[in-house]
Amino acid sequence: LISSQAGVNLWIGNNPVSDGSTAIVPGTRGGWWEGFHDAVALAEEAQGRALAPSEVSSHYVGLALDWIGREPGAALSHMLWKLRLFWTDAELGNNLDVSFFAQHFDPLSRWNPIGFDLIAGLAALGLVLCLARRRETFPVWGFVAVYCLGVVGFFVCSRFRAPVLPLLCVLSGCGLEWLWLRGRARDWGGLLRGAGLVLAVIWLTNQRPAAMRPSEAVGHLQLAQAAADAGDHGEAVVLFERALEVGGENPQVLYGLALSCRAIGEGQRALRLVANSVSSISKAAGPKAPGLTEMRGLLVALLVESGQPQLALARADEFLAVLPDEAPVLYGRALAREATGDRAGALEDLSHLLQAAPDLDVARDLYEQLSK
Secondary structure (H helix, E strand, O other), X not given: OOOOOHHHHHHHHOOOOOOOOOOOOOOOOOOHHHHHHHHHHHHHHHHOOOOOHHHHHHHHHHHHHHHHHHOHHHHHHHHHHHHHHHOOOOOOOOOOOHHHHHHHHOHHHHOOOOOHHHHHHHHHHHHHHHHHHOOOOHHHHHHHHHHHHHXXXXXXXXXXXXXXXXXXXXXHHHHHHHHHHHHHOOOHHHHHXXXXXXXXXXXXXXXXXXXXXXXXXXXXXXXXXXXXXXOOHHHHHHHHHHHHHHHOOOHHHHHHHHHHHHHOOOHHHHHHHHHHHHHHHHHHHOOOOOOHHHHHHHHHHHHHHOOOHHHHHHHHHHXXXXXXXXXXXXXXXXXXXXXXXXXXHHHHHHHHHHHHOOOOHHHHHHHHHHHO
């Protein structure tokens, strides 16, 4: 009734390259509006006609269900991975990494002893106690179970998980009261058993999987992007490099680092970074890995800027042969065609691009410039 992105979100969380948390449609750009337009364009290209928002949603529901049907083992493993993410003591940011900014910029949060792990541990004890009156207490524990499965069916992030916290606090209060009463009654056996369950769940929620995105890396990335947006590319380079140090190779970080390097006149370093990253990430995660779309387009543009338009054309054609109509690559190929004197080809690419990505002002500006 209020939105039409259910199908897109289902595909984001249920596709061969999903990490269970990152909200990017495979093969699209990372920006919000850029990703939106690209997702619509991909659906319309696949269907061969213009689609209503509900039809776009249905298209992606079909893609997700098709993948689940073709690879049920992989899909089940991925669902269990997302279930693990849901019950892990980490706040997975959607557009901002809340843990990083709270820890670095809010002194009070550094002294807060109550976290998701403690709430989950006490809630586990409360849940066990509720089993004896499970029909009566169903609205509480039933909501937690059903809502958890609803999130896990799509993808996991902090703000999606937040609605279970009040209910977990109710269960936690039940568990905490029971421990207090066992202590007052000197029921040391019961107290130890209850405390053991709480500690075991706390320990489990703190076992963060190695594949989970490091909070520090994401936080430094977001600070770097803010510095770049403010025009301080020197500081952005430092922050992007820090994100690489703590988080390893990441397309978003490398893309931002390359842009900032180019902005401070280090075009050759930017070209080396992007060329090496496109190759290594494609081999490791496949051509549809999130973030690679922008990287491929930037590589083509940097080759043009370095005086290699013929090589830029060859790389653009190579990329488009695998993933046709990638907006950043089409824009890069238009630059390369113009650099080689093929203005008609450049205009053709830009026209095609603007049909798929009407939000791309830089492409519209170039089209108007070349049309004069």
